[in-house]
Amino acid sequence: MIVGTAWCPHPPLLLRALTGEQDPAAPVRQACRKALAALMKLDPETIVVIGGANTTGTHRGTTVPERAFGGFGTPTDRSETLPLSLGIAQRLLEQTETRVPVRMWSVSWDADPDRITSLAEELTERPERVGLLVMGDGSARRSLQAPGYLDERAFAFDESVHRALTEGDTAALLELDAHLAEELMVAGRAAWQVMAEAVRLQNGPTRTDMLYADDPFGVMYLVGTWTCVY
Numbered sequence: 001m002i003v004g005t006a007w008c009p010h011p012p013l014l015l016r017a018l019t020g021e022q023d024p025a026a027p028v029r030q031a032c033r034k035a036l037a038a039l040m041k042l043d044p045e046t047i048v049v050i051g052g053a054n055t056t057g058t059h060r061g062t063t064v065p066e067r068a069f070g071g072f073g074t075p076t077d078r079s080e081t082l083p084l085s086l087g088i089a090q091r092l093l094e095q096t097e098t099r100v101p102v103r104m105w106s107v108s109w110d111a112d113p114d115r116i117t118s119l120a121e122e123l124t125e126r127p128e129r130v131g132l133l134v135m136g137d138g139s140a141r142r143s144l145q146a147p148g149y150l151d152e153r154a155f156a157f158d159e160s161v162h163r164a165l166t167e168g169d170t171a172a173l174l175e176l177d178a179h180l181a182e183e184l185m186v187a188g189r190a191a192w193q194v195m196a197e198a199v200r201l202q203n204g205p206t207r208t209d210m211l212y213a214d215d216p217f218g219v220m221y222l223v224g225t226w227t228c229v230y
Helices: 026-040 084-095 113-124 153-167 170-174 178-183 189-200
Strands: 002-008 046-053 057-059 102-108 130-135 207-214 221-227
Touching: 002 026, 002 084, 002 189, 026 084, 026 130, 026 207, 026 221, 046 084, 046 189, 084 102, 084 130, 102 113, 102 189, 113 189, 130 189, 153 170, 153 178, 153 189, 153 207, 153 221, 170 189, 178 189
Parallel strands: 002 130, 046 102, 046 130
Antiparallel strands: 002 221, 057 102, 207 221
16 A cells, blocks of 8 residues: 655755755755655655666665766676666665665656556555655756756646646646657656556545755756555
């Protein structure tokens, strides 16, 4: 049973070692911690992290790849390194001192509806109280300085995601255009859809709370929670 979900972005700048003295990512990091704290108040017995990656599967790596993004440290074998989305999730969970078992699941960026449904059904079939931590960025094409430069279509797309998350509209998330999401460099589409389908199978969220929505680096970051306890 899914008791609730928290959704967070996964920019490398959430790794504190990469931000310098000014720490421009502090507001979004603080919102992520607040979302996780709210999720933990629902007393989950397991946290399942869902994050985008090149392939779909489970992960047991324990390394956050700071060095790959300009940080320092000893090089590590790629087989021991989590995908960025899961690595950021792990660091957030460590900072909140999460003490329940954590399972790491990746979903491929281009996952189709059948794969989305299969993963969602696996989640809902788990007998324990599950808290979902869903990692995903919105469009990375919201300004001239954004990683993907400016694409005016990004604003309408991100607004539709913002509205769906705020209103708990699982159907709207499931209807997101995968091809357009790819063109807009949206890293959260597949992960959000796994969450939406899993919660839909349980008749939807009972409460929603949007904690952060902004694009400080030309990338849309959304942080919030759904409560799913009936």
